[in-house]
Every structure is written in structure tokens, then in C-alpha cells.
Amino acid sequence: MEIRPLTPEEQKYTYAQSMQLEGQTGCIGHLRGDFADSGYGFYTTWFDHRAQWKTDEFKAELDTVINELREDKGLLHNRYDMRAFARRYPVSAFQGNYCTEYGFRADTEKHAFLFRCNPTRDDYNFYCYCYVKEWLDRHIGRTEQGIRFIDSGYKELFRIPDGGKIIITSAWGEKTELACRYIDETHTEVGNNLFHICEFAERMERNGATYEPKPPEQPQSQKTPKHKNYER
Structure with a gap:
């Protein structure tokens, strides 16, 4: 069996996805595990996402x-x-x-x-997200666009990569940053909400809001991991 490092495009699929993305990518479920305090144990828990697969x-x-x-x-x-393997x-x-x-x-x-x-x-030491390979690869390929x-007239204003962020400025000047996920050519998740791209433009125009891409973020410095209680 071959094992290789994830590509940057694949990395985001090692976290929980929305139900829409789980369906698009064929996410069957995920396995969470840890090696206990000693580092030599092996404890796992399975979570169903789409049990029919x-x-x-x-x-x-x-x-x-x-x-x-x-x-x-x-x-x-x-x-x-x-x-040692990761190094x-x-x-x-x-x-x-x-x-x-x-x-x-x-x-x-x-x-x-x-x-x-x-x-x-x-901490939990690994998560293994499991997919129908053909569906996952097809979806990742489509996100490249x-x-x-x-705007509400269907004129393209900008594009951002899958997982990128936009900044929404309200009619009274309040700014909100929201991460976006690619669903298909005409649908996207903005924050926790699914939109047709025209629906999103019309809603922003109706509310007097504007939106723009957020420049890519610089890597953050490593933070101290949180403690967790082991679940057995």
C-alpha cells in the first residue's frame, strides 16, 4: 500500500464538512484515535457520515x-x-x-x-476521513476553477480558491469575514449558508452590502494544544 503526503487541496477534507460537501465527495465517515498517555496504546472511535456507503x-x-x-x-x-514518520x-x-x-x-x-x-x-493523535475515491477526486478537480x-447582473467580480475568505461590509460599515467552500459552478457555501451565486449577489445588493476577497492569510505561529479528556 502506498501512502503519500496530502496535497494542499486535500488537507481541508480531513475536517468535518457540511452535509452538502459530504454528499458531493462521498464521505463515508471518519475514525478518530489516540495512543493514550504512554504513547503506545491504541484507542479509536468511528463516526458515520453517510452510512449507506x-x-x-x-x-x-x-x-x-x-x-x-x-x-x-x-x-x-x-x-x-x-x-518520526511525519519528520x-x-x-x-x-x-x-x-x-x-x-x-x-x-x-x-x-x-x-x-x-x-x-x-x-x-490530544487525539489522528483522524482518518474515508471517501469514495472517484467522488472525492472529481470534486477536488472541479474546485480548481x-x-x-x-453581481446581480451576473457579471463576474472575482474568484477565490476553495476555502478562501471574503469580507462583507454592511450598509452601516460593519465588516464580517466568512470562509467559503466550493459546491459546484453556481453554488457556494458562505459561512454556514448555502447560496446560488446569483442569490447571494441579489441578497447583498438588497441589504446594501458589498463583498470583496480577503487576501491570503500568513501562516500563524504554533499555539499550545488544548488538553482533552480521553473517551474510552
């Missing part, structure tokens, strides 16, 4: 992937081997919600397994 074939493939990565020196062997692939590092994390992908014939790893004590923003 959790076939016997998928379950067998998931077991195979996890068991192979549990072998000596593998990514999931223990917390210390995870840290061998510096390109796998990316800024997570509060610390540097490491992303890897393993594929079977029909499924894709995307890992987000954090070899830190007193970016998210279109138009």
Missing part, C-alpha cells in the same frame, strides 16, 4: 489500511513512530486549528483514506 468491502479495506499502518515504524504504530515528509506539515499537523493519504481501488495527524500527548462571485 459503509459496505462490507469498505470495512474490509479500512481494516487492511489501518492494520498495515500499525506495523513497526508505520504511521499508526505509536506516537513516537508517528512523529521524514516535511511537505506533509500544515497549520491546523491550533498547532502544526501532518496529512497523509492512502488509497485502495475504490476508497481514499485521508489522515490528519498530531503526535502530541494529551475557484469560487465565482458575481
Whole structure:
């Protein structure tokens, strides 16, 4: 089995998605795990997303992937081997919600397994998001065109990359930053809301608001990880 670092475009799919994106990408569910305080334990919890795709074939493939990565020196062997594995692939590092994390992908014939790893004590050490491979890759390919923003006359104003942010300025000058996700050529999520791009433009015009792309953010400095209570 081949395992490789995630591309920047794949990294965002190692976090929870909206129901719309789960359907678009074929997200079956995710596995969360940790190595206990010692670094040598192995505790996992499974979360269904779209249980109708959790076939016997998928379950067998998931077991195979996890068991192979549990072998000596593998990514999931223990917390210390995870840290050493990640260091061998510096390109796998990316800024997570509060610390540097490491992303890897393993594929079977029909499924894709995307890992987000954090070899830190007193935290969950990995999440494995599981997808129908064909659906995930097709969706990621389509996001390359970016998210279109138009005016109410359907004139294109700008595009931002999937996961980029816009700044909305209200009629009274209040500014709000919202992250956006690509759904398809004419639909996008702005914050927690799904819009047709024309619907969004008309609503902003009706409210007297303007919107513009936010420049890409600079990487943040690493923050101290939060403590968590283990769930067994």
C-alpha cells in the first residue's frame, strides 16, 4: 500500500464538512484515535457520515489500511513512530486549528483514506476521513476553477480558491469575514449558508452590502494544544 503526503487541496477534507460537501465527495465517515498517555496504546472511535456507503468491502479495506499502518515504524504504530514518520515528509506539515499537523493519504481501488495527524500527548493523535475515491477526486478537480462571485447582473467580480475568505461590509460599515467552500459552478457555501451565486449577489445588493476577497492569510505561529479528556 502506498501512502503519500496530502496535497494542499486535500488537507481541508480531513475536517468535518457540511452535509452538502459530504454528499458531493462521498464521505463515508471518519475514525478518530489516540495512543493514550504512554504513547503506545491504541484507542479509536468511528463516526458515520453517510452510512449507506459503509459496505462490507469498505470495512474490509479500512481494516487492511489501518492494520498495515500499525506495523513497526508505520504511521499508526505509536506516537513516537508517528512523529518520526511525519519528520521524514516535511511537505506533509500544515497549520491546523491550533498547532502544526501532518496529512497523509492512502488509497485502495475504490476508497481514499485521508489522515490528519498530531503526535502530541494529551490530544487525539489522528483522524482518518474515508471517501469514495472517484467522488472525492472529481470534486477536488472541479474546485480548481475557484469560487465565482458575481453581481446581480451576473457579471463576474472575482474568484477565490476553495476555502478562501471574503469580507462583507454592511450598509452601516460593519465588516464580517466568512470562509467559503466550493459546491459546484453556481453554488457556494458562505459561512454556514448555502447560496446560488446569483442569490447571494441579489441578497447583498438588497441589504446594501458589498463583498470583496480577503487576501491570503500568513501562516500563524504554533499555539499550545488544548488538553482533552480521553473517551474510552
